[in-house]
Amino acid sequence: MKLSTKGRYGLKAMYDLAINYGEGPITLKNIAERQRISDHYLEQLIATLRKAGLVKSVRGAHGGYMLASSPDKITVGEIIRTLEGPLGPSECVLEGDPSFCDNAECCVTRVVWEKIRISISEVIDSISLQDMVNDYHKLKDKDHYMYYI
Amino acid sequence: MKLSTKGRYGLKAMYDLAINYGEGPITLKNIAERQRISDHYLEQLIATLRKAGLVKSVRGAHGGYMLASSPDKITVGEIIRTLEGPLGPSECVLEGDPSFCDNAECCVTRVVWEKIRISISEVIDSISLQDMVNDYHKLKDKDHYMYYI
DNA sequence: AATAATCCCAATCAATCTACTAGGGATTAA
DNA sequence: TTAATCCCTAGTAGATTGATTGGGATTATT
Numbered sequence: 001m002k003l004s005t006k007g008r009y010g011l012k013a014m015y016d017l018a019i020n021y022g023e024g025p026i027t028l029k030n031i032a033e034r035q036r037i038s039d040h041y042l043e044q045l046i047a048t049l050r051k052a053g054l055v056k057s058v059r060g061a062h063g064g065y066m067l068a069s070s071p072d073k074i075t076v077g078e079i080i081r082t083l084e085g086p087l088g089p090s091e092c093v094l095e096g097d098p099s100f101c102d103n104a105e106c107c108v109t110r111v112v113w114e115k116i117r118i119s120i121s122e123v124i125d126s127i128s129l130q131d132m133v134n135d136y137h138k139l140k141d142k143d144h145y146m147y148y149i
Numbered sequence: 150m151k152l153s154t155k156g157r158y159g160l161k162a163m164y165d166l167a168i169n170y171g172e173g174p175i176t177l178k179n180i181a182e183r184q185r186i187s188d189h190y191l192e193q194l195i196a197t198l199r200k201a202g203l204v205k206s207v208r209g210a211h212g213g214y215m216l217a218s219s220p221d222k223i224t225v226g227e228i229i230r231t232l233e234g235p236l237g238p239s240e241c242v243l244e245g246d247p248s249f250c251d252n253a254e255c256c257v258t259r260v261v262w263e264k265i266r267i268s269i270s271e272v273i274d275s276i277s278l279q280d281m282v283n284d285y286h287k288l289k290d291k292d293h294y295m296y297y298i
Numbered sequence: 299a300a301t302a303a304t305c306c307c308a309a310t311c312a313a314t315c316t317a318c319t320a321g322g323g324a325t326t327a328a
Numbered sequence: 329t330t331a332a333t334c335c336c337t338a339g340t341a342g343a344t345t346g347a348t349t350g351g352g353a354t355t356a357t358t
Binding site: 001002003122132 | 164
């Protein structure tokens with residue numbers, strides 16, 4: 001019941017871009033260093049986010065990446081779904097196209113999975129990158145000496 | 150972000166035992182057939198549940214399994230944790246002993262994982278096997294012709 | 299025009315995990 | 329004694345994870 005590193009690293013990267021929103025393109029290398037992620041691996045994740053329209057890229061020297069829209073317009077849910085696919089603790093309750101199950105109409109166990117899926121969705125859809133940036137500034141103001149990425 | 154079949158089959162099996170609570174020992178073969186699970190595989194899951202004290206066994210001919218306590222005393226959370234281990238979308242927020250992270254005190258991403266973990270816990274700890282049995286009876290009363298396991 | 303910095307892309311791979319299967323031993327009711 | 333059951337250990341094919349490798353394309357700067 002864990003997220004893979006796709007979702008985890010991906011959110012870290014998007015959060016990093018949110019912290020640096022408005023500063024022009026941020027290089028992959030910088031993000032990877034700050035977030036301590038293999039840069040080649042992160043490249044693949046960012047490619048997915050770019051194709052999904054969450055991130056824009058600038059090629060060539062002085063290029064890099066930036067959020068495609070402002071941090072308050074991007075939710076944690078969009079990011080995680082883009083990288084991990086439709087959410088749900090079981091195939092039969094996956095968002096969008098739950099795979100068919102003979103018993104779906106009357107499966108009591110399924111009711112449980114559905115409740116779990118909904119509660120996860122509620123959490124991740126209610127948190128925007130801006131919320132995370134706000135948390136960052138709160139933490140930063142409390143302990144000046146620490147590095148909060 | 151899916152549960153493995155351990156948690157999914159395990160809950161199905163426990164639900165089956167809850168439906169048949171008070172009827173004496175239920176054989177593994179019966180459970181496996183009703184729930185359409187490989188019996189040898191289910192055996193391993195039930196062994197785990199038995200060692201955790203959620204299920205009692207009766208050996209020999211006419212033996213089988215039964216819940217160790219009444220369905221209202223057993224939650225979905227106990228069952229899933231027993232089979233899947235401590236819950237959490239990321240190592241750093243696992244229940245019980247979150248693995249150490251240099252950044253834990255000030256990691257904004259971690260705050261998100263913590264919220265997900267808590268919301269999942271709230272759902273699974275609030276549902277007992279008795280709740281599932283009640284759902285079963287409600288469904289059964291509505292559509293008499295279907296087989297609700 | 300040359301160069302260095304960057305993004306872009308496809309293929310490969312070791313390690314781990316998942317969902318079993320195989321094969322046999324121990325216990326007990328009939 | 330026998331058949332029905334639980335109990336236990338080991339193996340395993342296939343999928344997935346989390347990368348690594350090795351290049352190509354684009355662009356700012358010199």
